[in-house]
Amino acid sequence: MVEAASDPARLPHLLLDTHVLVWLMFGEAKLGKKTAKAINLAARGNRLVVSAITPWEIGVLVAKKRIDLHQDAMQWVRTAISLPGMKLSALEPEIAVASTCLPFEMHADPADRILVATARYLGATLVTADHALLDLAGSGHFRAADAAR
Numbered sequence: 001m002v003e004a005a006s007d008p009a010r011l012p013h014l015l016l017d018t019h020v021l022v023w024l025m026f027g028e029a030k031l032g033k034k035t036a037k038a039i040n041l042a043a044r045g046n047r048l049v050v051s052a053i054t055p056w057e058i059g060v061l062v063a064k065k066r067i068d069l070h071q072d073a074m075q076w077v078r079t080a081i082s083l084p085g086m087k088l089s090a091l092e093p094e095i096a097v098a099s100t101c102l103p104f105e106m107h108a109d110p111a112d113r114i115l116v117a118t119a120r121y122l123g124a125t126l127v128t129a130d131h132a133l134l135d136l137a138g139s140g141h142f143r144a145a146d147a148a149r
Helices: 018-026 033-044 053-063 073-081 093-098 110-122 131-137
Strands: 014-016 048-051 086-089 125-128 143-146
Touching: 014 018, 014 033, 014 110, 018 033, 018 053, 018 073, 018 125, 033 048, 033 125, 033 143, 048 053, 048 110, 053 073, 053 110, 073 086, 093 110, 110 125, 110 131, 125 131, 131 143
Parallel strands: 014 048, 014 125, 048 086, 125 143
Antiparallel strands: none
């Protein structure tokens, strides 16, 4: 996980994978203690980021009844992205196009490809528990941290 620094503004941006945002919002124990601490530090430095694809993924998960937010999906998303220190990263054309032609082999999931392209574009660390993405980060093409740690 990202090392704690005394100045949160000097930390790298942390890009939260969709499941990590859900865990954060619901206070899930699946979110590791080191990760929770790093997220809090990043939030204090206004360096916590959610990709523009995340609201779409949340909507899909709710529509397929794979998650129950206990409220309207749009209201939940608005609350999540308005947390202190949280920013919504736009789907810039550079991110959209880069997601289609990453310089390494990756599975075809468009949401994951956009997350990876966003992390690369922002120079952010992708916080995820997705082992495929964590393994892929080992290639050195982007940074990722295990959300369960």
